[in-house]
Structures are given as structure tokens and as C-alpha cells.
Amino acid sequence: xxxxxxxxxxxxxxxxxxxxxxxxxxxxxxxxxxxxxxxxxxxxxxxxxxxxxxxxxxxxxxxxxxxxxxxxxxxxxxxxxxxxxxxxxxxxxxxxxxxxxxxxxxxxxxxxxxxxxxxxxxxxxxxxxxxxxxxxxxxxxxxxxxxxxxxxxxxxxxxxxxxxxxxxxxxxxxxxxxxxxxxxxxxxxxxxxxxxxxxxxxxxxxxxxxxxxxxxxxxxxxxxxxxxxxxxxxxxxxxxxxxxxxxxxxxxxxxxxxxxxxxxxxxxxxxxxxxxxxxxxxxxxxxxxxxxxxxxxxxxxxxxxxxxxxxxxxxxxxxxxxxxxxxx
Amino acid sequence: xxxxxxxxxxxxxxxxxxxxxxxxxxxxxxxxxxxxxxxxxxxxxxxxxxxxxxxxxxxxxxxxxxxxxxxxxxxxxxxxxxxxxxxxxxxxxxxxxxxxxxxxxxxxxxxxxxxxxxxxxxxxxxxxxxxxxxxxxxxxxxxxxxxxxxxxxxxxxxxxxxxxxxxxxxxxxxxxxxxxxxxxxxxxxxxxxxxxxxxxxxxxxxxxxxxxxxxxxxxxxxxxxxxxxxxxxxxxxxxxxxxxxxxxxxxxxxxxxxxxxxxxxxxxxxxxxxxxxxxxxxxxxxxxxxxxxxxxxxxxxxxxxxxxxxxxxxxxxxxxxxxxxxxxxxxxxxx
Amino acid sequence: xxxxxxxxxxxxxxxxxxxxxxxxxxxxxxxxxxxxxxxxxxxxxxxxxxxxxxxxxxxxxxxxxxxxxxxxxxxxxxxxxxxxxxxxxxxxxxxxxxxxxxxxxxxxxxxxxxxxxxxxxxxxxxxxxxxxxxxxxxxxxxxxxxxxxxxxxxxxxxxxxxxxxxxxxxxxxxxxxxxxxxxxxxxxxxxxxxxxxxxxxxxxxxxxxxxxxxxxxxxxxxxxxxxxxxxxxxxxxxxxxxxxxxxxxxxxxxxxxxxxxxxxxxxxxxxxxxxxxxxxxxxxxxxxxxxxxxxxxxxxxxxxxxxxxxxxxx
Numbered sequence: 001x002x003x004x005x006x007x008x009x010x011x012x013x014x015x016x017x018x019x020x021x022x023x024x025x026x027x028x029x030x031x032x033x034x035x036x037x038x039x040x041x042x043x044x045x046x047x048x049x050x051x052x053x054x055x056x057x058x059x060x061x062x063x064x065x066x067x068x069x070x071x072x073x074x075x076x077x078x079x080x081x082x083x084x085x086x087x088x089x090x091x092x093x094x095x096x097x098x099x100x101x102x103x104x105x106x107x108x109x110x111x112x113x114x115x116x117x118x119x120x121x122x123x124x125x126x127x128x129x130x131x132x133x134x135x136x137x138x139x140x141x142x143x144x145x146x147x148x149x150x151x152x153x154x155x156x157x158x159x160x161x162x163x164x165x166x167x168x169x170x171x172x173x174x175x176x177x178x179x180x181x182x183x184x185x186x187x188x189x190x191x192x193x194x195x196x197x198x199x200x201x202x203x204x205x206x207x208x209x210x211x212x213x214x215x216x217x218x219x220x221x222x223x224x225x226x227x228x229x230x231x232x233x234x235x236x237x238x239x240x241x242x243x244x245x246x247x248x249x250x251x252x253x254x255x256x257x258x259x260x261x262x263x264x265x266x267x268x269x270x271x272x273x274x275x276x277x278x279x280x281x282x283x284x285x286x287x288x289x290x291x292x293x294x295x296x297x298x299x300x301x302x303x304x305x306x307x308x309x310x311x312x313x314x315x316x317x318x319x320x321x322x323x324x325x326x327x328x
Numbered sequence: 329x330x331x332x333x334x335x336x337x338x339x340x341x342x343x344x345x346x347x348x349x350x351x352x353x354x355x356x357x358x359x360x361x362x363x364x365x366x367x368x369x370x371x372x373x374x375x376x377x378x379x380x381x382x383x384x385x386x387x388x389x390x391x392x393x394x395x396x397x398x399x400x401x402x403x404x405x406x407x408x409x410x411x412x413x414x415x416x417x418x419x420x421x422x423x424x425x426x427x428x429x430x431x432x433x434x435x436x437x438x439x440x441x442x443x444x445x446x447x448x449x450x451x452x453x454x455x456x457x458x459x460x461x462x463x464x465x466x467x468x469x470x471x472x473x474x475x476x477x478x479x480x481x482x483x484x485x486x487x488x489x490x491x492x493x494x495x496x497x498x499x500x501x502x503x504x505x506x507x508x509x510x511x512x513x514x515x516x517x518x519x520x521x522x523x524x525x526x527x528x529x530x531x532x533x534x535x536x537x538x539x540x541x542x543x544x545x546x547x548x549x550x551x552x553x554x555x556x557x558x559x560x561x562x563x564x565x566x567x568x569x570x571x572x573x574x575x576x577x578x579x580x581x582x583x584x585x586x587x588x589x590x591x592x593x594x595x596x597x598x599x600x601x602x603x604x605x606x607x608x609x610x611x612x613x614x615x616x617x618x619x620x621x622x623x624x625x626x627x628x629x630x631x632x633x634x635x636x637x638x639x640x641x642x643x644x645x646x647x648x649x650x651x652x653x654x655x656x657x658x659x660x661x662x663x
Numbered sequence: 664x665x666x667x668x669x670x671x672x673x674x675x676x677x678x679x680x681x682x683x684x685x686x687x688x689x690x691x692x693x694x695x696x697x698x699x700x701x702x703x704x705x706x707x708x709x710x711x712x713x714x715x716x717x718x719x720x721x722x723x724x725x726x727x728x729x730x731x732x733x734x735x736x737x738x739x740x741x742x743x744x745x746x747x748x749x750x751x752x753x754x755x756x757x758x759x760x761x762x763x764x765x766x767x768x769x770x771x772x773x774x775x776x777x778x779x780x781x782x783x784x785x786x787x788x789x790x791x792x793x794x795x796x797x798x799x800x801x802x803x804x805x806x807x808x809x810x811x812x813x814x815x816x817x818x819x820x821x822x823x824x825x826x827x828x829x830x831x832x833x834x835x836x837x838x839x840x841x842x843x844x845x846x847x848x849x850x851x852x853x854x855x856x857x858x859x860x861x862x863x864x865x866x867x868x869x870x871x872x873x874x875x876x877x878x879x880x881x882x883x884x885x886x887x888x889x890x891x892x893x894x895x896x897x898x899x900x901x902x903x904x905x906x907x908x909x910x911x912x913x914x915x916x917x918x919x920x921x922x923x924x925x926x927x928x929x930x931x932x933x934x935x936x937x938x939x940x941x942x943x944x945x946x947x948x949x950x951x952x953x954x955x956x957x958x959x960x961x962x963x964x965x966x967x968x969x970x971x972x973x974x975x976x977x
Contacts, residue, residue, distance in 0.1 A: 015807060018807065026823065026826075136959070136962070136963070136966070137959065139962065140905070140958045140959045140961075140962035140963070141955055141958055141959065142909040142912050142913050142916075142954070142958065143913070144912075144913055144916045144917075144929075144932070145912075145932070145951055145954060145955060145958075148932065148936060148939075148947065148951060149951065151939070152939065152944070152947070152948070156939060156940065156944075163940070217436060218431055218433060218436035218437045219436060219437055219438055219439045219440075221392060221431065222429070222431060222437045222438070222499070222502070223439070224392060224420075224423065225390055225392060225423055225424070225428065225429035225431075225503075226423065226424040226428070226451045226454075226502060226503070226505070226506075227420055227421065227422070227423035227424025227425055227451075227454065227455060227506070228424070228450065228451065228454055229420065229454065230420075232450070232454070236450075237439055237442075240441055241439065241440075241441055244441065252810075255812075256812040256815075259811070259812040259814050259815040260812075260814070262814075262815075262818065262917075263814070263913055263916075263917065266916075266917055277818075278917050278918070278919070280822075281818070281821070281822035281825065281826075281917075281919050282918055282919060284825060284826040286826060289822055289823075289826070293819065296811075296815065297811075300810055300811060304810060315440075315441070316440070316441060316486045316488075317440055317486070317488050
């Protein structure tokens with residue numbers, strides 16, 4: 001068990017370092033940091049001095065080491081666009097993105113899993129067909145289009161929810177939350193629904209497919225042959241076996257909510273990190289792009305690690321085999 | 329190994345059973361007019377090649393036919409009551425308690441996420457209404473009964489921690505947990521090592537004797553039948569070709585197909601230069617020949633075989649569905 | 664059974680064979696799939712024939728007249744049949760813009776998939792055939808890339824490419840940059856599949872025999888291994904076509920895809936969004952409907968294809 005965890009940790013660190021390398025290369029070699037920081041009047045001599053002061057003449061690995069050390073402390077330099085430390089800007093925007101993402105993830109799970117179970121148990125019912133048809137729409141249409149259509153219907157035509165922004169926010173220390181005000185919650189509704197739709201349909205289809213597969217196995221057949229009631233067979237056996245692979249795949253999927261947040265935040269002009277990165281790309285704001293890359297990679301690596309460990313905890317076959325291999 | 333008493337009603341009676349499967353290419357008959365009976369405590373072997381219809385017969389009896397397969401004709405009578413037309417709820421109460429089943433692959437028959445004890449206790453509680461403590465004790469007792477050593481410890485082990493033979497013992501324990509009167513054993517030894525097979529067969533024999541349980545032993549392995557069964561039914565292309573006491577069918581096969589099967593088994597001690605082989609293959613459901621389904625491969629084929637289906641008629645001490653034993657009707661059919 | 668059928672049908676013309684095949688049978692059986700196929704065919708046709716069908720040329724800046732701007736669709740007050748679906752803020756005909764935009768979307772999508780296919784299949788063949796550290800490197804990159812969603816990869820490549828180019832050049836090079844960005848997010852699937860097939864084929868006897876005879880590796884790879892790997896490759900290509908179209912639309916919507924001078928459907932939607940609140944809904948709705956129809960139809964076709972070719976479901 002320990003060996004497994006250690007190995008995965010080493011892998012994670014390796015991936016992070018690779019990403020950091022790419023980010024650093026981006027940061028250092030795309031465009032000229034000096035040119036972006038000073039005006040056009042600055043003399044060559046001054047530029048050379050600045051270059052020396054900032055350590056831009058040091059050997060590659062020294063600079064890289066410095067980058068990594070700074071990055072791990074959340075220091076990514078100064079944004080070209082806002083002329084403020086990138087770390088600060090990200091810290092401001094992070095709560096918005098996290099609140100939106102977590103809400104969307106919860107919604108996707110709470111809606112997707114039961115729908116998947118239902119369509120798996122009753123594959124031919126009218127309701128199942130409806131769910132599947134809707135899921136097809138959810139999977140086919142691009143997220144931004146869904147967001148825009150929701151705005152069209154619920155904001156412009158019906159006027160129930162705002163079409164942009166976060167509403168009123170309350171500051172709790174350095175965190176700002178929109179969950180404590182009515183307008184904040186209202187502003188959260190449409191973006192959260194938009195963001196979770198794709199994941200929700202994926203989860204639903206996955207649970208359904210897995211459920212159908214499990215219901216065809218020999219052990220389910222044997223459970224029925226033993227006269228166990230439907231409720232026990234469907235929920236005690238089938239559901240449990242369905243959820244084991246689903247948990248892990250879902251965990252990985254939820255990481256991609258962070259990617260789709262970029263789009264959703266842009267559609268709704270939600271002041272989060274996603275919106276930030278789009279503006280940064282438009283502006284060629286390299287420090288922000290590099291920081292975002294590292295941050296996102298970090299999220300994914302952590303999620304992958306947690307999911308791997310979760311699999312280990314949940315499936316007894318893996319546990320005992322590993323222990324046997326360790327002792328045997 | 330006594331013959332069932334003539335006055336006592338058999339435990340299971342299958343009468344003219346027909347199972348159909350609607351497919352894209354039309355309706356196929358997986359089994360067509362199959363009749364047999366099993367007495368209390370009797371072991372009936374159901375033998376035949378893959379695809380002959382043995383497994384689906386077992387599934388039909390226990391009420392686990394997979395849609396769209398369905399019973400399209402005939403009836404199944406258990407303990408004097410008809411069971412092929414029961415509601416799912418009623419069938420569920422019969423399964424496990426009255427009729428049990430064992431399937432071929434012990435690894436896939438057990439849920440990998442629950443311990444053996446949990447699965448046993450669950451079955452026992454559903455049918456016998458015991459509380460947790462009593463259920464666990466019964467689970468341990470069942471494991472001991474099927475010959476699993478250190479049962480009190482192993483009851484908390486997961487299926488993958490058992491070897492193949494041990495797993496099949498667990499499966500048998502599960503099937504027997506509520507003391508059913510009839511057990512359908514579908515290829516119980518096929519997935520096991522040869523050395524383990526003998527142990528499992530011995531276990532089955534002992535248990536059936538001790539619990540006075542009837543068994544429908546479905547297999548393609550004639551050796552297992554010869555060792556374990558009282559009577560045997562030979563299936564071919566969805567129909568019964570021959571049925572009778574085991575030693576009769578083996579020593580004096582009355583149907584040419586059975587004769588071919590017996591001839592294909594090498595006997596220790598007997599000198600033979602080549603194993604007998606029946607030319608051709610069993611017809612597919614979608615391409616069933618007219619008349620007797622075996623006639624294209626039969627060495628004794630004659631006029632009526634091609635056009636009319638033979639019924640099961642007495643032949644020697646068994647019954648066989650062959651025109652050779654029905655000369656009277658055969659004459660009438662073909663003049 | 665399949666070989667038996669093949670022997671029987673080898674002499675019959677290809678069209679009849681296709682018509683009798685399992686694939687076509689399952690197509691005919693599902694009215695939804697037929698509908699999807701019809702819609703896709705219609706849209707693709709409309710897109711390809713855009714220069715002939717469109718009443719105006721939306722790219723010709725000289726022909727735009729601000730007086731025509733913000734016209735509603737023809738059936739509403741203030742509209743005219745000159746501009747059947749209305750005009751946008753610059754006087755561009757919405758219908759023409761949609762037709763040309765769809766053409767562009769399809770072009771970019773197909774181009775990206777093609778590029779990804781060529782690169783992915785090539786790298787996959789190389790990795791599978793050469794083995795060793797080439798294999799390890801390619802697969803490591805693939806693994807790392809696969810742990811991120813495609814849209815992120817496309818975004819990243821697009822962003823970096825833009826940063827590398829001077830500002831004023833960006834609009835001109837947008838098209839190849841977008842194709843490159845999307846292709847870079849898709850190539851991995853091709854590479855993985857082909858590598859797998861190559862590994863399997865490599866160990867088969869006919870390949871070893873060819874090597875012993877002295878046939879050059881390139882010939883073995885292209886002539887023998889590749890044809891066997893093509894089946895799954897085609898499925899991946901079809902399924903990813905929808906993904907590519909959507910990715911392009913997303914990038915354009917975010918403002919980092921196809922620019923406004925030659926708008927694709929995504930760009931049009933971005934444009935239309937600004938006019939939504941001021942009441943000129945047609946500038947948004949029609950391009951959105953067009954994109955939605957295209958995406959749905961292609962996805963349905965892809966779903967059907969994947970199910971029809973899945974051996975497990977037969």
C-alpha cells in the first residue's frame with residue numbers, strides 16, 4: 001500500500017515538473033519579458049541592467065529552479081495586462097470559480113447518478129427514452145450554446161435570472177462568496193446548470209451503461225436464482241458494483257469541469273479564473289497563462305491521485321492482491 | 329438409486345415444453361416439444377452438445393429466461409403445481425427456497441465486492457428469516473458442510489481469495505442455503521481442473537443423498553453423468569433423442585445419436601484403433617432440417633426420417649425418438 | 664458465417680453489397696438516424712454550395728451597406744426578402760453569413776481531423792513498429808495529454824501560437840492556427856489506436872515472414888499493418904469530426920478562433936450575443952440554430968456508427 005502511494009506521488013511530481021517546465025519556457029521565451037514591462041523609451045543600457053537584476057542572464061536551470069520555487073509559493077510574476085502580481089489576481093478570482101465548479105459538480109452527481117440508475121433499471125420505459133433523448137442534446141451541443149440558449153429563455157424572455165455577473169458577494173476574510181445573498185444565488189443558477197450539463201449527461205450515460213452491463217453478469221443471475229428480492233439485487237448488488245468503476249471515472253471527469261468553466265464563465269461574464277484566462281490569451285498576458293497552466297495541472301494531478309487512491313480503497317480485489325504481493 | 333415409486337407424483341414434470349426466441353430473421357425454437365420428469369431425490373442428467381438446448385431448459389424451469397426468449401408452449405409442473413405461468417413475485421419465492429441453481433463459472437457467479445459470509449447470510453435471511461447472528465452461524469455451518477476448512481475464518485474472505493474448487497463449493501453452499509427440493513446444476517464441473525472435478529462430483533452426490541434433493545444435471549460430459557445420475561436424457565437440436573436409466577443408455581443406446589456419443593468415448597481397457605466420429609454438425613436453429621433433425625448425419629437413416637418427426641417411444645428399457653423403434657407408425661406414415 | 668457471406672457476395676456490385684450489409688440495415692432501422700443523416704446531408708450540401716446558394720457574399724466588405732444594418736427577418740415588419748433572415752450590425756446578410764460560416768466550420772473541422780489523423784496514425788505506426796524509446800516518448804506524451812480535456816489542449820496551443828505571432832498578423836493566420844490547435848487535441852486517439860494495432864500485427868507471422876524475406880519495414884508498415892488498423896481509425900475520425908466542429912465553434916466564440924472578417928458559426932454567435940439584449944434576436948438565433956442542428960446531427964450519426972461497428976453489441 002505504501003509502495004503504491006509513494007510511486008504515485010513520484011509520478012505526480014514528475015508530471016508537475018514537466019508542466020512547470022513548459023510553463024517556464026512559455027514565460028521566459030515567448031515574447032520578451034523586459035519589453036513587456038518597460039516603456040519604449042527605456043534605453044538599451046537600462047534594459048540590460050534590468051535583465052541582469054531580474055536574473056535573466058543566469059543559466060537555464062537556475063532560472064527554472066527559481067521559477068519552481070516561486071510557483072510553489074504562488075508567485076508568478078506580474079501580469080502584463082493588469083500590472084499586478086499574478087498571484088493576487090488569481091486569489092481574487094479563485095473563489096468565484098470554485099463556488100461555481102463545486103456547485104456544478106454536486107449538481108451533476110446528484111442528478112446524473114439517479115437518472116443513470118433509473119434508465120439502467122428500466123431501459124425501455126418512456127421516461128428513460130426521454131432522459132436519453134435529453135442526454136443526447138446535452139452531449140452534442142457545445143457548452144457555450146447551451147449557456148446562450150438558457151440566457152435567451154430564462155433571462156431575456158422570462159427575466160427570472162440575471163444574464164451576467166455574480167450578483168452581490170459577501171467577503172469572508174479573503175474569500176468572497178455569493179451564496180449568502182439572494183442575488184448571488186440567483187446569479188449562480190444559470191451558470192451552474194450550464195456548466196454541469198455535459199458532465200451530468202456523461203455520468204448518466206456511464207451509470208446506465210455500467211448498470212446494464214452489471215445486470216447481465218453471472219453473479220446477478222445467481223443472486224436472482226437464489227430468490228433474492230429485486231430491491232436487494234438491484235440496489236444491494238447491481239448498484240454497488242456499478243458505482244465502483246463509476247466513482248473513479250466520474251472523479252476524473254469532474255476535473256474537466258475546470259476546463260469547461262472557462263467557457264461558462266465567458267458566456268456569463270462570471271468573474272472567475274476561466275474568464276481571466278480567456279482575457280489573458282486575447283491579450284497575450286504570458287505570466288497569467290503560465291500560472292493558469294501550472295494551477296490547472298496541479299488540480300488535475302491531485303484529482304488523478306485521489307481517484308487512484310479511492311479505487312484502491314473501494315475495490316477489495318486490489319487491496320488484497322497488493323498486500324499479498326507485498327508479503328508473498 | 330431406487331426408481332421412483334409408480335404411485336408417487338414426480339417432483340418436476342416438464343410437458344411438451346417449447347421455448348421460442350424472436351429474432352431479426354424470424355422466430356426460432358430453442359427447444360421444441362421437450363418432456364421429462366424428475367422424481368424426489370433423483371438425479372436426472374441432461375446431456376448434449378453446445379447449443380442443444382440444455383441450459384435454456386434449466387433457465388426456463390427456474391424462471392430465469394432472458395427476454396425475448398419465452399415459453400411458447402407446454403407446461404412445467406413442480407410439486408403438483410404449474411410454475412411456468414406464475415407471476416415474477418411468486419417465482420421469486422420459489423427460487424432459492426424450492427428450486428436452486430448452480431452455474432458453470434464459480435468466479436463470475438460470486439459478487440466480488442462482498443465476502444462469502446455476507447452473501448451466504450443474505451440468502452439465508454431472505455428465506456429463513458434469521459437474525460444477523462444466527463445467519464452468520466448458519467453461513468459458517470454451510471461452509472463446513474461443503475468441506476471448506478477453517479470455515480469460521482474463511483467466512484469473512486472475498487471470493488477471489490478462494491481457489492477454483494473452493495469457490496464452486498461456496499457456490500454450492502449458496503444454492504443449498506435454503507434447502508431447495510430441486511437443484512439445477514448447469515455444467516458445475518466444466519470450468520474446473522480435472523482433479524477438482526471428482527471432488528465436486530463426490531460432494532454433490534453426498535449432499536443430494538443427505539438432503540434428499542433432486543438434481544437436474546446439465547452437462548456435455550457423459551463421464552460426469554455416468555458417475556452421478558440415475559437417469560439421463562440426451563438432447564439434440566432442441567429435442568430429446570433418448571431418455572432412460574443411466575446404465576441402460578450407456579450400455580444399450582437406442583438412438584443412433586446416443587450410440588455415436590457412446591462410441592466417441594474412449595474406454596480404458598478396450599482396444600480400438602480409432603474413435604468413432606459422427607460426420608457433420610448439429611444444425612443451427614435457423615436451419616433445422618425437416619423430419620428428424622438428426623437424419624442428415626444418421627447412419628441408419630431411412631424413408632420416414634426425412635419427412636416426419638419421431639416421438640419418444642419405448643425402446644428397450646428406455647425411450648427414444650427414432651423411427652427405428654416406431655416401425656408401426658413409420659409404416660403407416662410411409663406405406 | 665461472415666467469410667461464407669463474403670464468398671457469396673464477392674461477385675456482386677459494391678453498392679448492392681453495401682445495401683445488404685448489417686451496417687446499412689441498422690441505419691435503415693432507426694428513423695432517428697435517417698433523420699440525422701438527412702439533416703447532415705442537407706447542411707453539408709448547403710455549406711458546400713454556399714457561393715451558389717447565398718444571396719450575398721458576406722466576406723465582401725465593399726458590398727456591405729450600413730443602411731441595411733439590423734434588418735429583421737423577411738416575415739417581420741421592416742424586413743425584406745433581400746435579406747431573408749435579417750442583417751447584423753454591419754449590414755451583413757445573416758443567411759449568407761450562416762451558409763459561408765457553416766462552410767468554414769466544416770472546412771476547419773474536417774481539416775483538423777485530417778491533420779490529426781495523418782500525424783496520429785504516423786506517430787502511432789512509428790511508436791508501435793519501432794518500439795523502444797520512440798515508443799516510450801510518444802506514449803508518455805500521449806498519456807499526459809490525455810489526462811487533460813481536449814478543449815484545454817486546443818485553448819493552450821491556440822494561446823501559445825497567438826502569443827508567438829505579432830498582433831497584426833494574427834487575423835491572417837487564424838485559420839491554420841485554429842486547425843493546428845484542434846488537431847493537436849485529437850491526434851492522441853489516433854496514435855493510441857494505431858499503435859495498439861501495430862503491436863498486435865507486428866507479432867503476427869505474416870509480418871515476421873516478410874521481414875525474413877527482406878521486405879523493407881516501411882512497406883510492411885504501410886502495406887500490411889496499416890490496412891488492418893484503418894477500421895477503428897475511421898470510427899475515431901467520424902466521432903471526432905463533431906468534436907472538432909464544436910471545438911472550433913467554442914474557440915471562435917471565446918474570441919480566439921476565426922476572426923470576424925471571415926466569421927464561422929461560432930464567431931457569428933459571439934457577435935449575435937451582443938445584440939441579444941437590444942432585441943435583435945435574429946442575429947443570434949439563426950446561427951445558433953444552425954450550429955445546434957449540425958452538432959446534433961453529426962453526433963447522432965457518430966453514435967449510430969459507433970454502435971453499428973461495435974462487435975460487442977451484435
